[in-house]
Amino acid sequence: MADLRSEFVKVYSVLKEDLLRDPAFEFTDNDRQWVEKMLDYNVPGGKLNRGLSVLDSYKLLIEGRELTDEEVFLASSLGWCIEWLQAYFLVLDDIMDGSHTRRGQPCWFRLPKVGLIATNDGVLLRNHIPRILKQHFRGKPYYVDLLDLFNEVEFQTASGQMIDLITTLEGEKDLLKYTVSLHRRIVQYKTAYYSFYLPVACALLMAGENLDNHTDVKDILVEMGTYFQVQDDYLDCFGDPETIGKIGTDIEDFKCSWLVVKALELCNEDQKKLLNENYGKPDPSNVAKVKALYNELNLQDVFAEYESKSHGRLTAAIGAHPRQSVQAVLKSFLGKIYKRQK
Structure with a gap:
C-alpha cells in the first residue's frame, strides 16, 4: 500500500454506510440524511493525526512488512473509532x-x-464506536480488550x-488553584490518554500484544502527551497564528495554562497582583499586560529549558525500551511533536 492516508480516508465511507444501515434501528430517509450530514460535518474534518497513528504504529510494530488489505482496513477502522471519539468530545x-x-x-x-439536538448527536457518535x-x-481474540x-x-x-471545567467555574475563578500538579492532571486525563496512548494501544492489540505488558509504553506516551500540551500552551501565546493555524485565547479564557502556572511560580507579589487583575479578561489591554509580564519573566527561556529537558528524558526512555519496533513507534510520535514548531 503506497499511500496509507488515502486508504485510511476511503474506510470512512465504508464505516459510515454500515452505520446508516445498522439493523438495530429502522432508519427512514429523513433519519439517514440527518445522521449522514452530522457525521460528515463532525468526524472527518480534522487533521486525522490520531486515526492515522494507528495505521502508522501498526506498520512499525510488524517491522515494515507490507500490510494486507484486511490489516489496512482493520487498523483504519480502529483509527476512525478514535476520530469518532474525538468528534464526540468536541461536539459536547x-x-x-x-x-x-x-x-x-x-x-x-x-x-x-x-x-441542542447536538447533545444527542454527541451521544450517537459515542454509540457508533461499539x-x-x-x-x-x-x-478477533482482542475484541473485549478493545471495548475495555x-x-x-x-x-x-x-x-x-x-x-x-470545575477549575474555571464562573464566580470561583482563583489563580491560587493553578499549580503544576493541577495542570499535569488536566493534561494527562483530558488529552494524553486518548491522543497519545489510545492509538498505540489499538495497534498493540491488533499486533497480538497484551497491554498489561506495556505499562512502560503507556507511561512514555502520557509523558509525551504532557510535553505536547505544554508546547501547545506555549504556542497559544508565542506561536505565529499563520503557522499554528489559530489565534490563541488561553489568557482571555482563564485557562490553567502551563505559562500562567510557571508565571505564578516565578512572580513577586507585585507581579502576582498584576496577573490577578488582568488574567481571564477579554480586553486586549489586559491580555497585553499579561503577555508583557510573561516576557518580563523570560518564559520563552523557561519553556526552552523545559523542552530540552523533556525531550532528553523522553529520548532516553525510548532508547531504553528493549524492542526496536516499539522504539520506532515512540520515536515517530516524538518526532512529530518536536517538528511542530520548528
Missing part, C-alpha cells in the same frame, strides 16, 4: 464552552436547525474535562 465540548467555530466552520450546535467494533472485530480500552480512555478523558 463546544456546547459546554459556548464556542463559535471549530475547524474553520461554525460549531455543529450553532447551525440553525441543530441547536457498533463499528462489533461489526468488524467481534471475531475505549471505555477506560473515555472515562479518563471525561474526568480530565471535569477537572478543567
Whole structure:
C-alpha cells in the first residue's frame, strides 16, 4: 500500500454506510440524511493525526512488512473509532464552552436547525464506536480488550474535562488553584490518554500484544502527551497564528495554562497582583499586560529549558525500551511533536 492516508480516508465511507444501515434501528430517509450530514460535518474534518497513528504504529510494530488489505482496513477502522471519539468530545465540548467555530466552520450546535439536538448527536457518535467494533472485530481474540480500552480512555478523558471545567467555574475563578500538579492532571486525563496512548494501544492489540505488558509504553506516551500540551500552551501565546493555524485565547479564557502556572511560580507579589487583575479578561489591554509580564519573566527561556529537558528524558526512555519496533513507534510520535514548531 503506497499511500496509507488515502486508504485510511476511503474506510470512512465504508464505516459510515454500515452505520446508516445498522439493523438495530429502522432508519427512514429523513433519519439517514440527518445522521449522514452530522457525521460528515463532525468526524472527518480534522487533521486525522490520531486515526492515522494507528495505521502508522501498526506498520512499525510488524517491522515494515507490507500490510494486507484486511490489516489496512482493520487498523483504519480502529483509527476512525478514535476520530469518532474525538468528534464526540468536541461536539459536547463546544456546547459546554459556548464556542463559535471549530475547524474553520461554525460549531455543529450553532447551525440553525441543530441547536441542542447536538447533545444527542454527541451521544450517537459515542454509540457508533461499539457498533463499528462489533461489526468488524467481534471475531478477533482482542475484541473485549478493545471495548475495555475505549471505555477506560473515555472515562479518563471525561474526568480530565471535569477537572478543567470545575477549575474555571464562573464566580470561583482563583489563580491560587493553578499549580503544576493541577495542570499535569488536566493534561494527562483530558488529552494524553486518548491522543497519545489510545492509538498505540489499538495497534498493540491488533499486533497480538497484551497491554498489561506495556505499562512502560503507556507511561512514555502520557509523558509525551504532557510535553505536547505544554508546547501547545506555549504556542497559544508565542506561536505565529499563520503557522499554528489559530489565534490563541488561553489568557482571555482563564485557562490553567502551563505559562500562567510557571508565571505564578516565578512572580513577586507585585507581579502576582498584576496577573490577578488582568488574567481571564477579554480586553486586549489586559491580555497585553499579561503577555508583557510573561516576557518580563523570560518564559520563552523557561519553556526552552523545559523542552530540552523533556525531550532528553523522553529520548532516553525510548532508547531504553528493549524492542526496536516499539522504539520506532515512540520515536515517530516524538518526532512529530518536536517538528511542530520548528
